[in-house]
Amino acid sequence: MRTERTQATTEALRKAAAYLQNHEVVAFPTETVYGLGADATNEAAVAKIFQAKGRPSDNPLIVHVHDSNQIKYYTEEISPMAQQLIDHFMPGPFTIILKSNGQVAPTVTAGLSTVAIRVPDHPVARALLKESGLPLAAPSANVSGKPSPTTADHVYDDLQGRIACVLDGGATGVGLESTVVDATGEIPVILRPGGVTKQEIESVIGSVKLPKPLKETAQPKSPGMKYNHYEPDAPLYLIEGDKAFFQQQIRRYQQAGHKVGVLASSSLIEQLDANEKYNCGNHDNLREVAANLYFGLRYFNHKSVDLILSESFPAEGIGEAIMNRLAKAATDRIKNI
Numbered sequence: 001m002r003t004e005r006t007q008a009t010t011e012a013l014r015k016a017a018a019y020l021q022n023h024e025v026v027a028f029p030t031e032t033v034y035g036l037g038a039d040a041t042n043e044a045a046v047a048k049i050f051q052a053k054g055r056p057s058d059n060p061l062i063v064h065v066h067d068s069n070q071i072k073y074y075t076e077e078i079s080p081m082a083q084q085l086i087d088h089f090m091p092g093p094f095t096i097i098l099k100s101n102g103q104v105a106p107t108v109t110a111g112l113s114t115v116a117i118r119v120p121d122h123p124v125a126r127a128l129l130k131e132s133g134l135p136l137a138a139p140s141a142n143v144s145g146k147p148s149p150t151t152a153d154h155v156y157d158d159l160q161g162r163i164a165c166v167l168d169g170g171a172t173g174v175g176l177e178s179t180v181v182d183a184t185g186e187i188p189v190i191l192r193p194g195g196v197t198k199q200e201i202e203s204v205i206g207s208v209k210l211p212k213p214l215k216e217t218a219q220p221k222s223p224g225m226k227y228n229h230y231e232p233d234a235p236l237y238l239i240e241g242d243k244a245f246f247q248q249q250i251r252r253y254q255q256a257g258h259k260v261g262v263l264a265s266s267s268l269i270e271q272l273d274a275n276e277k278y279n280c281g282n283h284d285n286l287r288e289v290a291a292n293l294y295f296g297l298r299y300f301n302h303k304s305v306d307l308i309l310s311e312s313f314p315a316e317g318i319g320e321a322i323m324n325r326l327a328k329a330a331t332d333r334i335k336n337i
């Protein structure tokens, strides 16, 4: 299949909507990362997402709709707490899990009784939802297990030849995926930290819960939690220690004959000496680090490094999502004890 790559003009959007109506898959920008969309009500269309990504079939997809008023078409009753979350955080980098009414294709929910729904806040995503008139099941537009795409180049690198079309809308804003919140119980549970922080949710709803660590849960609440994710080609190690410790680790690997890539914030990285370096922004502005993170992980795929050493960031605010992704991307942590 030839993959059409095009700027998201009015004409391109019309064409992309037609692909979707014909049960093809289309990659498009959202404010979090690029998504790979298909008609969420059509089983054959949704199957093409799983096929293109090599995604395990028991990992369900988020359904994207144009307007939060459409959520009721795919769910059982919406509790007052759920409605409050919807009113505050949609559109935006926020996904709500509610009881499904069975209107989306069964593979979208991977057979679960719940459905995950989001209203994106990006002009191209919104225009595509409107033009197609469809709810779009859309995971990140990367090969399963790789870092999510934040540019059309990333999508093209991973999926050319496997999908009908990539709409280019420039680099995404948030740069990390949405926060996934299970609102089926009395107290909401954050299943995946993301663009909306725990503090922001708590300021609206009072306390929220975090899921139990995986070891304790035989059946993860969010099936995606059990898979490897976000992995660059070279193994990544998270460094926990100061500048001197970081430089020591770089030297240790270099002396063993390895080429070392370093991913760190500006003030630290200028003081480190390595084979390749990626500056992911200002340490005091973790939103900037989040926006650059996946770009940084993919940067090293085009450099000949044997391993990547990454700075650890404070797991607060958006830092919680950053550290969640880095911990999953990492082979191990190296601590200064």
Ligand code: AMP
Pocket: 059, 060, 061, 062, 097, 109, 112, 114, 115, 116, 138, 139, 140, 177, 180, 191, 192, 221, 222, 223, 224, 225
């Ligand atoms: P992705 O589409 O790759 O950004 O990942 C979507 C995330 O939402 C994955 O971690 C899924 O497992 C999770 N998810 C989607 N639908 C549900 C659902 N019905 N219940 C729990 N988690 C879900």
Ligand code: MG
Pocket: 139, 140, 148
């Ligand atoms: Mg993904």
